[in-house]
Amino acid sequence: MRKLILLITSFLLMASTQNSQAQSEAPADSTAGGEEGINMTDVIGHHISDAHSWSIFAYTNSEGEEVECKISLPVMAYYDGQFLFTLSSSFDDGATVEKGVNTYYLKHEKLYVRNGSGEEVRPFDFSITRNVVSMFISVAILLLLFVGAARSYKNSLVPRGKASLAEMLVLFVKDIADEQIGRRKSARYVPYLLTLFYFIWFNNLIGLVPFFPGSSNLSGNIAFTSILAVFTFIVTNFNGTRHYWKHTLVMPGVPFLMKIILVPIEIITLFTRPFTLMIRLFANVTGGHIIIISLISMIFIMKTYVMVAPSMLLALMIFVLELIFGALQAYIFTLLSALYIGLAVDDGHEEQTA
Amino acid sequence: MDGLLSPEPGLVIWSGLTFLILFLLLRKFAWRPILGAIKEREDKIESALASAEEAKAEYRKVQEAKAQMAAEARQERDSLLKEARLTKEAIIEEARKTAKEEADKILADAKAQINKEKADAIVDLKQQVAKLSVDIAGKILSQTLQTDSQQEKLIEKYLNESNFN
Numbered sequence: 001m002r003k004l005i006l007l008i009t010s011f012l013l014m015a016s017t018q019n020s021q022a023q024s025e026a027p028a029d030s031t032a033g034g035e036e037g038i039n040m041t042d043v044i045g046h047h048i049s050d051a052h053s054w055s056i057f058a059y060t061n062s063e064g065e066e067v068e069c070k071i072s073l074p075v076m077a078y079y080d081g082q083f084l085f086t087l088s089s090s091f092d093d094g095a096t097v098e099k100g101v102n103t104y105y106l107k108h109e110k111l112y113v114r115n116g117s118g119e120e121v122r123p124f125d126f127s128i129t130r131n132v133v134s135m136f137i138s139v140a141i142l143l144l145l146f147v148g149a150a151r152s153y154k155n156s157l158v159p160r161g162k163a164s165l166a167e168m169l170v171l172f173v174k175d176i177a178d179e180q181i182g183r184r185k186s187a188r189y190v191p192y193l194l195t196l197f198y199f200i201w202f203n204n205l206i207g208l209v210p211f212f213p214g215s216s217n218l219s220g221n222i223a224f225t226s227i228l229a230v231f232t233f234i235v236t237n238f239n240g241t242r243h244y245w246k247h248t249l250v251m252p253g254v255p256f257l258m259k260i261i262l263v264p265i266e267i268i269t270l271f272t273r274p275f276t277l278m279i280r281l282f283a284n285v286t287g288g289h290i291i292i293i294s295l296i297s298m299i300f301i302m303k304t305y306v307m308v309a310p311s312m313l314l315a316l317m318i319f320v321l322e323l324i325f326g327a328l329q330a331y332i333f334t335l336l337s338a339l340y341i342g343l344a345v346d347d348g349h350e351e352q353t354a
Numbered sequence: 355m356d357g358l359l360s361p362e363p364g365l366v367i368w369s370g371l372t373f374l375i376l377f378l379l380l381r382k383f384a385w386r387p388i389l390g391a392i393k394e395r396e397d398k399i400e401s402a403l404a405s406a407e408e409a410k411a412e413y414r415k416v417q418e419a420k421a422q423m424a425a426e427a428r429q430e431r432d433s434l435l436k437e438a439r440l441t442k443e444a445i446i447e448e449a450r451k452t453a454k455e456e457a458d459k460i461l462a463d464a465k466a467q468i469n470k471e472k473a474d475a476i477v478d479l480k481q482q483v484a485k486l487s488v489d490i491a492g493k494i495l496s497q498t499l500q501t502d503s504q505q506e507k508l509i510e511k512y513l514n515e516s517n518f519n
Contacts, residue, residue: 157395
Protein backbone atom coordinates (compact mmCIF):
# COMPACT_ATOMS: atom_id res chain seq x y z
CA MET A 1 0.00 0.00 0.00
CA ARG A 2 2.80 2.43 0.89
CA LYS A 3 4.43 1.80 -2.47
CA LEU A 4 1.18 2.63 -4.24
CA ILE A 5 0.83 5.93 -2.40
CA LEU A 6 4.43 6.74 -3.28
CA LEU A 7 3.70 6.02 -6.90
CA ILE A 8 0.68 8.29 -6.97
CA THR A 9 2.45 11.15 -5.22
CA SER A 10 5.35 10.95 -7.63
CA PHE A 11 2.86 11.31 -10.45
CA LEU A 12 1.28 14.30 -8.78
CA LEU A 13 4.70 15.93 -8.40
CA MET A 14 5.30 15.43 -12.07
CA ALA A 15 2.06 17.18 -12.79
CA SER A 16 2.56 20.61 -14.13
CA THR A 17 0.04 23.36 -13.99
CA GLN A 18 -0.36 24.94 -17.32
CA ASN A 19 -2.49 27.61 -18.79
CA SER A 20 -4.36 26.40 -21.71
CA GLN A 21 -7.11 28.02 -23.58
CA ALA A 22 -9.69 25.38 -23.22
CA GLN A 23 -12.09 24.88 -26.03
CA SER A 24 -9.95 27.13 -28.17
CA GLU A 25 -11.25 25.34 -31.17
CA ALA A 26 -14.90 25.61 -30.20
CA PRO A 27 -16.79 23.22 -32.44
CA ALA A 28 -19.08 25.03 -34.80
CA ASP A 29 -22.12 22.82 -34.34
CA SER A 30 -22.35 23.26 -30.58
CA THR A 31 -22.43 27.04 -30.40
CA ALA A 32 -25.89 28.43 -30.61
CA GLY A 33 -26.43 32.21 -30.67
CA GLY A 34 -22.81 32.97 -29.90
CA GLU A 35 -23.10 31.29 -26.52
CA GLU A 36 -20.33 28.90 -25.62
CA GLY A 37 -21.74 25.40 -25.63
CA ILE A 38 -20.33 21.98 -25.09
CA ASN A 39 -19.94 19.44 -27.82
CA MET A 40 -20.82 16.26 -25.98
CA THR A 41 -19.39 14.07 -28.73
CA ASP A 42 -16.00 15.67 -28.12
CA VAL A 43 -16.25 15.33 -24.34
CA ILE A 44 -17.21 11.70 -24.56
CA GLY A 45 -14.65 11.02 -27.24
CA HIS A 46 -11.98 12.70 -25.14
CA HIS A 47 -12.91 10.57 -22.18
CA ILE A 48 -13.12 7.16 -23.79
CA SER A 49 -10.15 7.46 -26.13
CA ASP A 50 -6.51 7.47 -25.21
CA ALA A 51 -4.52 10.64 -24.47
CA HIS A 52 -0.88 11.63 -24.38
CA SER A 53 -1.29 13.64 -21.18
CA TRP A 54 -3.35 12.97 -18.12
CA SER A 55 -5.78 15.70 -17.08
CA ILE A 56 -6.34 15.74 -13.34
CA PHE A 57 -8.56 18.79 -12.94
CA ALA A 58 -9.21 22.19 -14.47
CA TYR A 59 -10.48 25.43 -12.97
CA THR A 60 -10.95 29.05 -13.93
CA ASN A 61 -8.66 31.39 -12.04
CA SER A 62 -9.38 34.94 -10.86
CA GLU A 63 -8.29 36.38 -14.22
CA GLY A 64 -10.87 34.30 -16.00
CA GLU A 65 -8.32 31.99 -17.53
CA GLU A 66 -8.89 28.30 -17.52
CA VAL A 67 -6.10 26.47 -15.77
CA GLU A 68 -5.66 22.79 -16.45
CA CYS A 69 -3.67 20.64 -14.11
CA LYS A 70 -2.30 17.66 -15.99
CA ILE A 71 0.51 15.17 -16.03
CA SER A 72 2.87 15.19 -18.95
CA LEU A 73 3.58 11.73 -20.23
CA PRO A 74 6.46 10.57 -22.42
CA VAL A 75 5.90 10.67 -26.16
CA MET A 76 7.89 8.09 -28.06
CA ALA A 77 7.64 7.49 -31.78
CA TYR A 78 9.55 6.09 -34.68
CA TYR A 79 9.35 7.47 -38.18
CA ASP A 80 11.61 7.43 -41.20
CA GLY A 81 14.56 5.82 -39.47
CA GLN A 82 14.60 8.09 -36.43
CA PHE A 83 13.17 7.97 -32.94
CA LEU A 84 11.34 10.80 -31.19
CA PHE A 85 11.56 11.02 -27.41
CA THR A 86 9.89 13.95 -25.71
CA LEU A 87 7.21 14.86 -23.19
CA SER A 88 3.64 15.58 -24.11
CA SER A 89 4.04 19.07 -22.65
CA SER A 90 6.09 20.01 -25.72
CA PHE A 91 2.88 19.73 -27.75
CA ASP A 92 0.84 21.98 -25.43
CA ASP A 93 -1.24 24.70 -27.01
CA GLY A 94 -0.79 23.31 -30.45
CA ALA A 95 3.02 23.44 -30.36
CA THR A 96 4.97 21.27 -32.78
CA VAL A 97 8.26 19.45 -32.49
CA GLU A 98 10.68 19.64 -35.39
CA LYS A 99 13.07 16.86 -36.03
CA GLY A 100 15.06 17.19 -39.22
CA VAL A 101 12.66 17.64 -42.06
CA ASN A 102 9.81 16.10 -40.09
CA THR A 103 7.37 18.10 -37.98
CA TYR A 104 5.53 16.24 -35.24
CA TYR A 105 2.24 17.50 -33.84
CA LEU A 106 -0.82 16.27 -31.95
CA LYS A 107 -4.24 16.32 -33.57
CA HIS A 108 -7.21 15.01 -31.54
CA GLU A 109 -4.72 13.46 -29.10
CA LYS A 110 -3.06 11.51 -31.91
CA LEU A 111 0.50 12.01 -33.02
CA TYR A 112 1.02 12.98 -36.64
CA VAL A 113 4.08 13.87 -38.62
CA ARG A 114 4.41 16.14 -41.63
CA ASN A 115 7.34 14.83 -43.58
CA GLY A 116 9.69 16.60 -45.96
CA SER A 117 7.32 16.32 -48.90
CA GLY A 118 4.48 17.91 -46.94
CA GLU A 119 2.42 14.72 -46.47
CA GLU A 120 0.56 14.12 -43.20
CA VAL A 121 1.24 10.59 -41.95
CA ARG A 122 1.08 8.64 -38.68
CA PRO A 123 4.45 7.67 -37.23
CA PHE A 124 4.82 4.47 -35.28
CA ASP A 125 3.68 5.81 -31.92
CA PHE A 126 4.64 3.83 -28.84
CA SER A 127 4.18 6.61 -26.30
CA ILE A 128 3.45 6.00 -22.65
CA THR A 129 -0.13 7.21 -22.89
CA ARG A 130 -2.76 7.59 -20.20
CA ASN A 131 -3.94 4.03 -20.84
CA VAL A 132 -0.42 2.64 -20.56
CA VAL A 133 0.10 4.41 -17.22
CA SER A 134 -3.21 3.13 -15.85
CA MET A 135 -2.20 -0.34 -17.05
CA PHE A 136 1.06 0.00 -15.06
CA ILE A 137 -0.97 1.03 -12.01
CA SER A 138 -3.14 -2.06 -12.34
CA VAL A 139 0.02 -4.19 -12.67
CA ALA A 140 1.40 -2.63 -9.48
CA ILE A 141 -1.83 -3.31 -7.57
CA LEU A 142 -2.01 -6.90 -8.84
CA LEU A 143 1.61 -7.61 -7.95
CA LEU A 144 1.25 -6.06 -4.49
CA LEU A 145 -1.91 -8.00 -3.74
CA PHE A 146 -1.06 -11.42 -5.09
CA VAL A 147 2.69 -11.59 -4.54
CA GLY A 148 2.15 -10.31 -1.01
CA ALA A 149 -0.50 -12.94 -0.49
CA ALA A 150 1.74 -15.68 -1.88
CA ARG A 151 4.51 -14.64 0.50
CA SER A 152 2.30 -15.10 3.55
CA TYR A 153 1.96 -18.80 2.72
CA LYS A 154 5.63 -19.28 3.49
CA ASN A 155 4.93 -19.01 7.21
CA SER A 156 1.76 -21.02 7.41
CA LEU A 157 -0.62 -22.83 5.13
CA VAL A 158 -3.54 -21.12 6.83
CA PRO A 159 -4.48 -18.04 4.81
CA ARG A 160 -4.54 -14.82 6.81
CA GLY A 161 -5.38 -11.26 5.80
CA LYS A 162 -4.44 -10.62 2.19
CA ALA A 163 -4.00 -14.33 1.55
CA SER A 164 -7.57 -15.20 2.49
CA LEU A 165 -8.84 -12.65 -0.05
CA ALA A 166 -6.34 -13.79 -2.68
CA GLU A 167 -7.21 -17.43 -2.08
CA MET A 168 -10.91 -16.75 -2.62
CA LEU A 169 -10.10 -14.91 -5.86
CA VAL A 170 -7.72 -17.62 -7.05
CA LEU A 171 -10.13 -20.46 -6.27
CA PHE A 172 -12.91 -18.65 -8.14
CA VAL A 173 -10.91 -18.73 -11.38
CA LYS A 174 -9.49 -22.20 -10.65
CA ASP A 175 -13.05 -23.52 -10.42
CA ILE A 176 -13.87 -22.00 -13.82
CA ALA A 177 -10.84 -23.73 -15.30
CA ASP A 178 -11.58 -27.05 -13.62
CA GLU A 179 -15.14 -26.97 -14.88
CA GLN A 180 -14.37 -26.00 -18.48
CA ILE A 181 -11.07 -27.77 -19.09
CA GLY A 182 -11.34 -30.66 -16.67
CA ARG A 183 -9.28 -31.23 -13.53
CA ARG A 184 -6.84 -33.45 -15.37
CA LYS A 185 -5.58 -30.74 -17.72
CA SER A 186 -6.56 -27.44 -16.16
CA ALA A 187 -3.44 -26.86 -14.03
CA ARG A 188 -1.43 -25.78 -17.06
CA TYR A 189 -3.90 -23.04 -18.00
CA VAL A 190 -4.95 -21.75 -14.57
CA PRO A 191 -2.11 -19.15 -14.34
CA TYR A 192 -3.05 -17.72 -17.75
CA LEU A 193 -6.76 -17.53 -16.90
CA LEU A 194 -6.00 -16.00 -13.50
CA THR A 195 -3.84 -13.29 -15.02
CA LEU A 196 -6.47 -12.67 -17.69
CA PHE A 197 -9.34 -12.36 -15.23
CA TYR A 198 -7.63 -10.04 -12.76
CA PHE A 199 -5.91 -7.92 -15.40
CA ILE A 200 -9.25 -7.25 -17.09
CA TRP A 201 -11.20 -6.84 -13.88
CA PHE A 202 -8.75 -4.45 -12.20
CA ASN A 203 -8.50 -2.35 -15.34
CA ASN A 204 -12.30 -2.25 -15.56
CA LEU A 205 -12.38 -1.02 -11.96
CA ILE A 206 -9.65 1.56 -12.50
CA GLY A 207 -11.61 2.81 -15.52
CA LEU A 208 -14.63 3.34 -13.28
CA VAL A 209 -12.81 5.46 -10.70
CA PRO A 210 -14.07 8.90 -11.73
CA PHE A 211 -10.92 10.85 -10.73
CA PHE A 212 -7.17 10.51 -10.97
CA PRO A 213 -5.61 7.92 -11.14
CA GLY A 214 -8.69 6.31 -12.62
CA SER A 215 -10.94 7.51 -15.40
CA SER A 216 -8.91 5.92 -18.15
CA ASN A 217 -10.64 3.56 -20.53
CA LEU A 218 -8.03 0.89 -21.10
CA SER A 219 -10.28 -2.19 -21.05
CA GLY A 220 -12.66 -0.32 -23.37
CA ASN A 221 -9.87 0.21 -25.86
CA ILE A 222 -9.85 -2.13 -28.82
CA ALA A 223 -6.05 -2.31 -28.78
CA PHE A 224 -6.17 -3.81 -25.29
CA THR A 225 -9.01 -6.25 -25.96
CA SER A 226 -7.54 -7.30 -29.30
CA ILE A 227 -4.17 -8.36 -27.89
CA LEU A 228 -5.86 -10.34 -25.10
CA ALA A 229 -8.06 -12.04 -27.69
CA VAL A 230 -4.93 -12.84 -29.70
CA PHE A 231 -3.35 -14.42 -26.60
CA THR A 232 -6.41 -16.59 -26.08
CA PHE A 233 -6.31 -17.53 -29.78
CA ILE A 234 -2.64 -18.52 -29.46
CA VAL A 235 -3.10 -20.45 -26.22
CA THR A 236 -6.14 -22.24 -27.64
CA ASN A 237 -4.76 -23.27 -31.02
CA PHE A 238 -1.19 -23.99 -29.98
CA ASN A 239 -2.50 -26.49 -27.44
CA GLY A 240 -5.06 -28.07 -29.77
CA THR A 241 -5.01 -31.85 -29.62
CA ARG A 242 -5.12 -34.10 -32.63
CA HIS A 243 -8.76 -34.82 -31.75
CA TYR A 244 -9.57 -31.08 -31.90
CA TRP A 245 -7.93 -30.52 -35.27
CA LYS A 246 -9.49 -33.66 -36.71
CA HIS A 247 -12.93 -32.47 -35.71
CA THR A 248 -12.24 -29.01 -37.08
CA LEU A 249 -10.62 -29.91 -40.40
CA VAL A 250 -11.65 -33.47 -41.28
CA MET A 251 -14.86 -34.14 -39.37
CA PRO A 252 -15.02 -37.93 -39.38
CA GLY A 253 -18.47 -39.30 -39.97
CA VAL A 254 -19.82 -36.26 -41.80
CA PRO A 255 -20.94 -36.70 -45.44
CA PHE A 256 -18.51 -35.23 -47.98
CA LEU A 257 -20.90 -32.59 -49.31
CA MET A 258 -21.58 -31.37 -45.78
CA LYS A 259 -17.84 -31.17 -45.19
CA ILE A 260 -17.50 -28.71 -48.07
CA ILE A 261 -19.81 -26.36 -46.20
CA LEU A 262 -18.87 -27.15 -42.61
CA VAL A 263 -15.07 -27.14 -42.79
CA PRO A 264 -14.85 -23.51 -43.96
CA ILE A 265 -17.36 -22.55 -41.28
CA GLU A 266 -15.27 -24.30 -38.64
CA ILE A 267 -12.14 -22.53 -39.84
CA ILE A 268 -13.92 -19.18 -39.75
CA THR A 269 -15.17 -20.04 -36.25
CA LEU A 270 -11.55 -20.37 -35.06
CA PHE A 271 -11.14 -16.68 -35.81
CA THR A 272 -14.59 -15.41 -34.89
CA ARG A 273 -14.24 -16.79 -31.36
CA PRO A 274 -11.39 -14.43 -30.32
CA PHE A 275 -12.95 -11.71 -32.46
CA THR A 276 -16.17 -11.83 -30.43
CA LEU A 277 -14.10 -11.80 -27.22
CA MET A 278 -12.43 -8.62 -28.42
CA ILE A 279 -15.64 -6.88 -29.51
CA ARG A 280 -17.66 -7.92 -26.45
CA LEU A 281 -15.26 -6.52 -23.88
CA PHE A 282 -14.54 -3.38 -25.89
CA ALA A 283 -18.20 -2.61 -26.59
CA ASN A 284 -19.45 -3.31 -23.08
CA VAL A 285 -16.86 -1.24 -21.28
CA THR A 286 -16.93 1.63 -23.76
CA GLY A 287 -20.73 1.57 -23.82
CA GLY A 288 -20.86 1.77 -20.05
CA HIS A 289 -18.53 4.76 -20.00
CA ILE A 290 -20.52 6.52 -22.72
CA ILE A 291 -23.81 6.02 -20.85
CA ILE A 292 -22.44 7.43 -17.59
CA ILE A 293 -20.89 10.51 -19.22
CA SER A 294 -23.99 11.05 -21.34
CA LEU A 295 -26.24 11.03 -18.28
CA ILE A 296 -24.02 13.51 -16.45
CA SER A 297 -23.76 15.61 -19.60
CA MET A 298 -27.54 16.06 -19.59
CA ILE A 299 -27.04 18.66 -16.85
CA PHE A 300 -24.76 20.69 -19.10
CA ILE A 301 -26.87 20.26 -22.20
CA MET A 302 -30.10 21.29 -20.49
CA LYS A 303 -28.33 23.94 -18.42
CA THR A 304 -30.72 23.65 -15.52
CA TYR A 305 -30.31 22.58 -11.91
CA VAL A 306 -33.54 20.56 -12.20
CA MET A 307 -31.64 17.95 -14.17
CA VAL A 308 -28.95 17.47 -11.50
CA ALA A 309 -30.88 15.09 -9.26
CA PRO A 310 -32.37 12.78 -11.91
CA SER A 311 -29.24 12.60 -14.02
CA MET A 312 -27.00 11.97 -11.01
CA LEU A 313 -29.38 9.31 -9.77
CA LEU A 314 -29.46 7.60 -13.15
CA ALA A 315 -25.70 7.89 -13.48
CA LEU A 316 -25.30 6.36 -10.02
CA MET A 317 -27.52 3.44 -10.95
CA ILE A 318 -25.58 2.86 -14.16
CA PHE A 319 -22.35 3.21 -12.18
CA VAL A 320 -23.37 0.43 -9.81
CA LEU A 321 -24.39 -1.68 -12.80
CA GLU A 322 -21.01 -0.95 -14.37
CA LEU A 323 -19.26 -2.15 -11.22
CA ILE A 324 -21.10 -5.44 -11.61
CA PHE A 325 -20.46 -5.53 -15.37
CA GLY A 326 -16.78 -4.87 -14.75
CA ALA A 327 -16.53 -8.20 -12.93
CA LEU A 328 -19.03 -9.85 -15.24
CA GLN A 329 -17.14 -8.95 -18.42
CA ALA A 330 -13.87 -10.18 -16.93
CA TYR A 331 -15.70 -13.37 -15.94
CA ILE A 332 -17.19 -13.84 -19.42
CA PHE A 333 -13.85 -13.24 -21.14
CA THR A 334 -12.16 -15.75 -18.82
CA LEU A 335 -14.98 -18.28 -18.96
CA LEU A 336 -15.09 -18.26 -22.76
CA SER A 337 -11.30 -18.44 -22.97
CA ALA A 338 -11.42 -21.45 -20.65
CA LEU A 339 -14.23 -22.96 -22.72
CA TYR A 340 -12.26 -22.55 -25.99
CA ILE A 341 -9.13 -23.98 -24.36
CA GLY A 342 -11.25 -26.82 -22.98
CA LEU A 343 -12.56 -27.59 -26.47
CA ALA A 344 -9.05 -27.52 -27.89
CA VAL A 345 -7.34 -29.74 -25.31
CA ASP A 346 -10.17 -32.25 -25.15
CA ASP A 347 -8.84 -35.54 -26.49
CA GLY A 348 -12.21 -37.23 -26.83
CA HIS A 349 -12.09 -39.17 -23.56
CA GLU A 350 -13.37 -36.35 -21.42
CA GLU A 351 -17.01 -37.06 -22.19
CA GLN A 352 -16.75 -40.61 -20.97
CA THR A 353 -15.13 -39.67 -17.70
CA ALA A 354 -17.30 -36.60 -17.09
CA MET B 355 -14.04 9.03 -31.94
CA ASP B 356 -13.19 7.90 -35.46
CA GLY B 357 -10.26 5.82 -34.28
CA LEU B 358 -12.30 3.92 -31.73
CA LEU B 359 -12.44 0.74 -33.79
CA SER B 360 -8.90 0.80 -35.11
CA PRO B 361 -6.39 -0.48 -32.56
CA GLU B 362 -3.36 1.76 -31.98
CA PRO B 363 -0.28 -0.39 -32.62
CA GLY B 364 1.60 1.32 -29.80
CA LEU B 365 -1.03 0.43 -27.24
CA VAL B 366 -1.30 -3.09 -28.64
CA ILE B 367 2.41 -3.59 -28.07
CA TRP B 368 2.38 -2.06 -24.59
CA SER B 369 -0.66 -4.15 -23.60
CA GLY B 370 0.84 -7.32 -24.97
CA LEU B 371 4.21 -6.74 -23.34
CA THR B 372 2.70 -5.72 -20.03
CA PHE B 373 0.38 -8.69 -20.03
CA LEU B 374 3.19 -11.11 -20.81
CA ILE B 375 5.47 -9.69 -18.12
CA LEU B 376 2.61 -9.59 -15.60
CA PHE B 377 1.73 -13.17 -16.51
CA LEU B 378 5.30 -14.40 -16.03
CA LEU B 379 5.78 -12.47 -12.76
CA LEU B 380 2.45 -13.53 -11.27
CA ARG B 381 2.90 -17.12 -12.39
CA LYS B 382 6.29 -17.36 -10.71
CA PHE B 383 5.67 -15.29 -7.59
CA ALA B 384 1.93 -15.56 -6.99
CA TRP B 385 -0.11 -18.21 -8.79
CA ARG B 386 2.27 -21.12 -8.36
CA PRO B 387 2.98 -20.50 -4.65
CA ILE B 388 -0.72 -19.89 -3.91
CA LEU B 389 -1.97 -22.86 -5.92
CA GLY B 390 0.84 -24.97 -4.49
CA ALA B 391 -0.11 -23.98 -0.95
CA ILE B 392 -3.76 -24.74 -1.63
CA LYS B 393 -2.84 -28.12 -3.08
CA GLU B 394 -0.50 -28.88 -0.21
CA ARG B 395 -3.19 -27.97 2.30
CA GLU B 396 -5.75 -30.11 0.49
CA ASP B 397 -3.34 -33.06 0.58
CA LYS B 398 -2.62 -32.45 4.25
CA ILE B 399 -6.31 -32.37 5.15
CA GLU B 400 -6.93 -35.47 3.09
CA SER B 401 -4.08 -37.40 4.71
CA ALA B 402 -5.13 -36.17 8.16
CA LEU B 403 -8.66 -37.41 7.57
CA ALA B 404 -7.32 -40.72 6.29
CA SER B 405 -5.06 -41.20 9.30
CA ALA B 406 -7.91 -40.29 11.64
CA GLU B 407 -10.00 -42.96 9.97
CA GLU B 408 -7.12 -45.40 10.32
CA ALA B 409 -6.70 -44.58 14.00
CA LYS B 410 -10.41 -45.11 14.52
CA ALA B 411 -10.23 -48.52 12.85
CA GLU B 412 -7.17 -49.36 14.92
CA TYR B 413 -8.96 -48.35 18.11
CA ARG B 414 -11.95 -50.46 17.15
CA LYS B 415 -9.67 -53.43 16.52
CA VAL B 416 -7.98 -52.99 19.90
CA GLN B 417 -11.36 -52.69 21.54
CA GLU B 418 -12.47 -55.90 19.89
CA ALA B 419 -9.30 -57.71 20.95
CA LYS B 420 -9.80 -56.49 24.49
CA ALA B 421 -13.37 -57.78 24.59
CA GLN B 422 -12.24 -61.11 23.17
CA MET B 423 -9.48 -61.41 25.72
CA ALA B 424 -11.91 -60.66 28.54
CA ALA B 425 -14.32 -63.26 27.24
CA GLU B 426 -11.53 -65.84 27.02
CA ALA B 427 -10.36 -65.07 30.53
CA ARG B 428 -13.87 -65.44 31.88
CA GLN B 429 -14.26 -68.75 30.10
CA GLU B 430 -10.98 -70.00 31.45
CA ARG B 431 -11.88 -68.94 34.97
CA ASP B 432 -15.20 -70.77 34.67
CA SER B 433 -13.55 -73.93 33.42
CA LEU B 434 -10.92 -73.74 36.16
CA LEU B 435 -13.61 -73.41 38.78
CA LYS B 436 -15.54 -76.29 37.32
CA GLU B 437 -12.47 -78.46 37.24
CA ALA B 438 -11.64 -77.59 40.82
CA ARG B 439 -15.14 -78.49 41.89
CA LEU B 440 -14.89 -81.80 40.05
CA THR B 441 -11.50 -82.53 41.59
CA LYS B 442 -12.83 -81.70 45.01
CA GLU B 443 -15.78 -84.04 44.55
CA ALA B 444 -13.53 -86.76 43.21
CA ILE B 445 -11.18 -86.43 46.18
CA ILE B 446 -14.06 -86.54 48.63
CA GLU B 447 -15.55 -89.51 46.82
CA GLU B 448 -12.22 -91.27 46.83
CA ALA B 449 -11.68 -90.56 50.50
CA ARG B 450 -15.14 -91.78 51.32
CA LYS B 451 -14.62 -94.94 49.32
CA THR B 452 -11.22 -95.61 50.88
CA ALA B 453 -12.58 -94.98 54.35
CA LYS B 454 -15.49 -97.32 53.72
CA GLU B 455 -13.21 -100.02 52.40
CA GLU B 456 -10.90 -99.56 55.36
CA ALA B 457 -13.80 -99.69 57.74
CA ASP B 458 -15.21 -102.75 55.98
CA LYS B 459 -11.86 -104.41 56.07
CA ILE B 460 -11.41 -103.60 59.73
CA LEU B 461 -14.90 -104.86 60.40
CA ALA B 462 -14.34 -108.05 58.43
CA ASP B 463 -11.01 -108.57 60.16
CA ALA B 464 -12.64 -107.98 63.50
CA LYS B 465 -15.43 -110.41 62.63
CA ALA B 466 -12.96 -113.03 61.47
CA GLN B 467 -10.89 -112.48 64.61
CA ILE B 468 -13.98 -112.71 66.70
CA ASN B 469 -15.08 -115.92 64.93
CA LYS B 470 -11.64 -117.37 65.24
CA GLU B 471 -11.43 -116.41 68.90
CA LYS B 472 -14.88 -117.83 69.31
CA ALA B 473 -13.93 -121.09 67.62
CA ASP B 474 -10.73 -121.24 69.60
CA ALA B 475 -12.66 -120.51 72.75
CA ILE B 476 -15.14 -123.23 71.88
CA VAL B 477 -12.39 -125.71 71.19
CA ASP B 478 -10.65 -124.65 74.35
CA LEU B 479 -13.89 -124.82 76.25
CA LYS B 480 -14.63 -128.20 74.71
CA GLN B 481 -11.24 -129.46 75.83
CA GLN B 482 -11.65 -127.86 79.22
CA VAL B 483 -15.14 -129.24 79.53
CA ALA B 484 -13.93 -132.60 78.33
CA LYS B 485 -11.02 -132.53 80.75
CA LEU B 486 -13.33 -131.35 83.49
CA SER B 487 -15.92 -133.82 82.53
CA VAL B 488 -13.30 -136.55 82.36
CA ASP B 489 -11.93 -135.43 85.65
CA ILE B 490 -15.38 -135.26 87.12
CA ALA B 491 -16.49 -138.44 85.41
CA GLY B 492 -13.20 -140.07 86.34
CA LYS B 493 -13.74 -139.10 89.80
CA ILE B 494 -17.36 -140.31 89.60
CA LEU B 495 -16.61 -143.39 87.53
CA SER B 496 -13.50 -144.33 89.44
CA GLN B 497 -15.86 -145.52 91.76
CA THR B 498 -18.30 -147.15 89.24
CA LEU B 499 -16.20 -148.25 86.20
CA GLN B 500 -13.28 -150.58 86.23
CA THR B 501 -11.44 -149.66 83.19
CA ASP B 502 -10.73 -146.28 82.08
CA SER B 503 -11.05 -147.04 78.39
CA GLN B 504 -14.53 -148.19 78.72
CA GLN B 505 -15.36 -145.14 80.55
CA GLU B 506 -13.65 -142.83 78.07
CA LYS B 507 -15.50 -144.34 75.12
CA LEU B 508 -18.68 -143.80 76.84
CA ILE B 509 -17.93 -140.19 77.67
CA GLU B 510 -16.87 -139.41 74.11
CA LYS B 511 -20.07 -140.85 72.86
CA TYR B 512 -22.01 -138.63 75.05
CA LEU B 513 -19.98 -135.57 74.24
CA ASN B 514 -20.48 -136.04 70.50
CA GLU B 515 -24.15 -136.46 71.03
CA SER B 516 -24.44 -133.24 72.93
CA ASN B 517 -24.50 -130.13 70.74
CA PHE B 518 -23.00 -126.92 72.14
CA ASN B 519 -23.97 -124.72 69.43
